[in-house]
Amino acid sequence: MQKMIFRENDRGHVDFGWLKSAHSFSFGQYFDPDKMSFGALRVLNDDQVEGGQGFDLHDHDNMEIVSIPLEGALAHQDSMGNGRTIETGDVQIMSAGKGVQHAEFNADQKDPVKFLQIWVIPNERDLEPQYDQKSYLQLDMHNRFATIVSPDNADLNTVHIHQDAYFNLADIDLGRKIEYTVHSEKNGLYLFVLEGKIVVENEALSRRDAIGLYQTEKIEIEACFDAKLLLIEVPMY
Missing domain, CATH: 2.60.120.10 (Jelly Rolls)
Structure with missing residues (x-):
């Protein structure tokens, strides 16, 4: 068995006022050549977005993007025509494929939203973009995965x-x-x-x-x- 330890305070931390984020792997302004990925896991961002704030429309391609709200709700819009809100207890995936645009905003005007955004490198390039979202609250995760x-x-x-x-x-x-x-x-x-x-x-x-x-x-x-x-x-x- 091989193992690698990643401590909380060793993550890359950024604070833009409206956005506070901790990066487990190199992302944006944070770069560490020893933290580029873990296999196909490329990004794990621990984000907090203030009320009414968010990410304007931007491009992605050839990445599987998973969002998991931990507190609050996140509003999502994309070029596939999806306009959805994901809440605590939901998991969302956007398969960017050959190219997609999306925007994400805090669905609340006052309280912050806290969520994980995780990117996984896909096993095939230039797929048709896809979107899916589900609640996992009905699943039994008490002392089991x-x-x-x-x-x-x-x-x-x-x-x-x-x-x-x-x-x-x-x-x-x-x-x-x-x-x-x-x-x-x-x-x-x-x-x-x-x-x-x-x-x-x-x-x-x-x-x-x-x-x-x-x-x-x-x-x-x-x-x-x-x-x-x-x-x-x-x-x-």
């Missing part, structure tokens, strides 16, 4: 991604242990602690810490405090 993003078109509980990638959420009680089995030996695991404290592979991780693990078939996680986790499985190339 529930999958919210997958490559399986037949899974009605997940949004579809053009990559052999899986996004999973779990809420773990203090003292409980859970396991995760990797789908493919070509894949690695990026475990991001949303809240709480855990121990995985003899490493202690706190809020917003992360660990990358690969060349392994299974991991075990123990919660030292009540914890909320995001686990992303991606090809390591």
Whole structure:
């Protein structure tokens, strides 16, 4: 097994007033040649946008873009004709494919919205752009992982991604242990602690810490405090 530790305070932090963001990987004004990606996982931005503010219309291509609100709601518009709002408990994916424009704004005029925006490199270039959005609140993630993003078109509980990638959420009680089995030996695991404290592979991780693990078939996680986790499985190339 190989592992890489990513501490919360080692992320790139930017503050534009209306936008506060922590970058797990090189993005925008933040550049670290040692933090370009974890396999096909290219971007993980931990964003806070103030009330009534947002990102004007801009271009993307050949990237799978996943947004997960943590607090508040995010308004979305794109050149495919979608005008939607994603709320806490929703997951959204926009497959940019051969090219798409979109804008994102805080849906509230007063309170900030906090969300994760995550980019995954697709397994095929220049696809037709696609959009999907689902609620995951009906899934059981109590002391177990529930999958919210997958490559399986037949899974009605997940949004579809053009990559052999899986996004999973779990809420773990203090003292409980859970396991995760990797789908493919070509894949690695990026475990991001949303809240709480855990121990995985003899490493202690706190809020917003992360660990990358690969060349392994299974991991075990123990919660030292009540914890909320995001686990992303991606090809390591």
